[in-house]
Amino acid sequence: MAKEELNERIGGESTGGGQKSKQEILAEEIEEGLEELERRSSGLFLSGLSAGLDIGFGPFFMAVLLTLVGGAWGEPLTRIVLANAYAVGFIFVIGGRSELFTEHTTRASLPAIDGRASVGQVGRLWVLVYAGNILGGSIFAVAMVFLAPAYGTVDPAVFADIATDLVDHRAWILFAGAVLAGWMMGLLSWLLTAAQETLARIFLVWLVTFGIGIAHLPHSIAGNVEVLAGALVSPSITFAEYAGFLALSTVGNAVGGTVFVALLKYGHTVRGSD
Numbered sequence: 001m002a003k004e005e006l007n008e009r010i011g012g013e014s015t016g017g018g019q020k021s022k023q024e025i026l027a028e029e030i031e032e033g034l035e036e037l038e039r040r041s042s043g044l045f046l047s048g049l050s051a052g053l054d055i056g057f058g059p060f061f062m063a064v065l066l067t068l069v070g071g072a073w074g075e076p077l078t079r080i081v082l083a084n085a086y087a088v089g090f091i092f093v094i095g096g097r098s099e100l101f102t103e104h105t106t107r108a109s110l111p112a113i114d115g116r117a118s119v120g121q122v123g124r125l126w127v128l129v130y131a132g133n134i135l136g137g138s139i140f141a142v143a144m145v146f147l148a149p150a151y152g153t154v155d156p157a158v159f160a161d162i163a164t165d166l167v168d169h170r171a172w173i174l175f176a177g178a179v180l181a182g183w184m185m186g187l188l189s190w191l192l193t194a195a196q197e198t199l200a201r202i203f204l205v206w207l208v209t210f211g212i213g214i215a216h217l218p219h220s221i222a223g224n225v226e227v228l229a230g231a232l233v234s235p236s237i238t239f240a241e242y243a244g245f246l247a248l249s250t251v252g253n254a255v256g257g258t259v260f261v262a263l264l265k266y267g268h269t270v271r272g273s274d
Contacts, residue, residue: 052136163230
């Protein structure tokens with residue numbers, strides 16, 4: 001179904017002045033979701049692999065900066081700088097149009113909610129993109145742990161410091177934080193569709209992911225790189241903790257993006273048009 005037909009069925013009208021109505025945004029999100037759901041499995045997996053590799057630059061720059069700064073700048077300024085570094089990986093991924101699991105918790109769900117795709121199709125996309133993201137991020141984490149210290153740019157101890165900030169929580173706190181991170185990433189997908197200009201899109205990616213970074217919210221894909229790197233260098237972070245983090249953050253991210261963005265945005269947009 002073409003975007004114009006979707007928009008007409010949903011009941012959207014242009015708001016004028018170049019601003020998209022919520023019905024137009026929903027129609028575009030559904031159309032983009034359908035296009036991704038129809039892609040070949042190999043294409044989805046390779047795009048997910050690319051995203052998993054690219055997002056690793058965020059944790060890498062965090063480790064470099066933390067090594068350089070140490071405690072010299074004080075905790076508030078250091079956290080702000082690290083959150084900006086964290087956002088870099090997301091700008092690389094989303095600006096480069098690679099597939100990120102946490103974007104698709106919303107975008108891929110909308111066609112199924114609208115009755116245009118099956119749950120099985122959504123599950124297929126999630127599995128392929130998630131597997132590519134995790135594999136790519138794991139490759140980057142292993143390479144980063146062995147090469148960055150050898151190159152003299154990172155103190156291995158900072159990998160453990162970064163990872164500890166994510167895993168040192170009770171399970172339900174970690175899960176709640178992951179829901180918030182998934183909610184923000186789903187909202188980012190919606191906002192990017194609403195944005196008209198490239199600079200506005202980059203700013204939105206930075207704004208949302210900076211917020212996730214400075215609040216230390218668990219993002220399953222970026223966190224995979226951070227926590228795995230910490231587990232590889234420090235015996236205080238076990239692989240059981242890494243697996244637990246990955247499971248809780250993944251489910252929490254999916255709940256946040258699907259429930260708090262896809263279902264709610266679809267519901268108020270369609271009911272509002274009625």
